[in-house]
Amino acid sequence: MKRAPGRGPLSTAVGIVLLALMLFPVYWMVNASLQPAGNTLRGGWFPHPPDFGGYAVALREQGGNLVTSLLVSLGSVALSLGLAAPAAHALARFSLRGTRLVLLGVLVTQMVPGIVVANALYGAYADLGLLNSYLGLVLADSTSGVPFAIVVLHAFMRTIPGEIIDAARVDGAGRLRVFRSVVLPLSTNALVTAAVFTFLFSWGDFLFALTLTTTPSVRPVTLGVYQYLGAHTDQWNAVMATSVLASLPAVLLLAVSQRFVTSGATEGALR
Template sequence: MKSWTRRDGLAGSLVAIVLLAAMLAPVHWMVTASLQPAGRPARGGWLPADPDPSEYLTALDEQGGALLTSLVVSLGTAALSLALAAPAAHALTLSPLPGAGPFLFGVLLVQAVPGITVANALHGLYADTGLLDSRLGLVLADSTAGVPLAILVLRTAMGAIPREIVEAARLDGAGAWRVFRSVVLPLSRNALVTAGLFAFLFAWGDTLFALTLTTTDAVRPVTLGLYDYLGAHTARWNTTMATAVLASLPAAVLVVVAQRHITAGTAAGATH
């Protein structure tokens, strides 16, 4: 029995290694291509023959503003999503309201609406309200996806909080806002980090809303910067890959830093 268990574990590890290598192969090629000197074809290989990081300086010079826009929009989306979703999730769990079931069904239904439908509707609204080509407009648009997901994640976490803790705080004289701020939010920290990270990653990788709701270069996320490279400068693969590496770093760093909270948050959601 032990031998079979060891064989199964070894086979699982080998499969995991193969899958990981397959997923990391494009990343390796991207980094290798970004270190090729300008004008040289972006070829594969384990390591670049003559590494040249100058394309990163070119990428920062040409796409620095786009990277900043993406960072501002993504952080704003995460903050707005949590600000709206946390009170809503609290109301749906520890202070249940009439009609909570239909409301949650509506939240799930919103998740099923195609993004292009939402983008087209927002374009007409933004044209009338002056929100086209604005960071605020992109934050509001990306939050249409971030808020429903955050509500679902936070409701699961808040529903797992023992009601005795909340009742004890109320008996000590804490009001509804104090209970929410000092008891519910700290106990939902892992879920808050998870929901905020998902909202950030969605906004960071968004192309649909950015392409639909921006018409000039004044407000242009890095996803559209890469889109421009592929559309008009396909010969500049070195700069394109350098920009792609820079665009991947913030998301990768956040995932690594928040890994412990994400694991705890998703595990809590899976067991409740």
């Protein structure tokens, strides 16, 4: 067997340069968050000594917004998986007419511009009293999470061997028991993948937050940072500290679930 050609020094150097370019904004964000209050352009390349005053200000003024984003994101994940998992199982396992048409419709919903959905939801929410509410933001963010989760879960569930499900049915398990005790455990990687991306969609949402919230009582951190810039442009350390805190949940989630995400994204295509 021929060995794969090794990477030369030039390829390694190019990779390091590209990685440095991509990570530079992250470095500058962390560096600026540890500088004293004022113009960060006057700060050094390394904070010496580091000043954590920006984090104190960020936690005091943006802590509630971080909690709001966390609650909305978790709620969106729960609702999206609760709707998408049985829908994907039905589309993958049952012989239904129009399955391909339904999947096409799910994909088409992903192409609708977010501003169109936000404007439509604003009028409906005003009539239903869902403006400035956690439930309203959860439902809005789920409009992106549910279609994506259906596509991911369907691609995986259709690869589950039918013999496993038939064996469970022979042992006396009903359809609901098969779904809960057989299909869902086998789809762990796909479920985690859908949950991670749904969480990231909701955590990084700005459009729905800007359109559907008008008071500080329910304000995600993305909208908090946006309004924070206009009010505290002289405290860039606090702004950057808020950005660092807002990035941590996504970074930690991806670090913990990387193995599941990689498997969930590839198993459906490889089986």
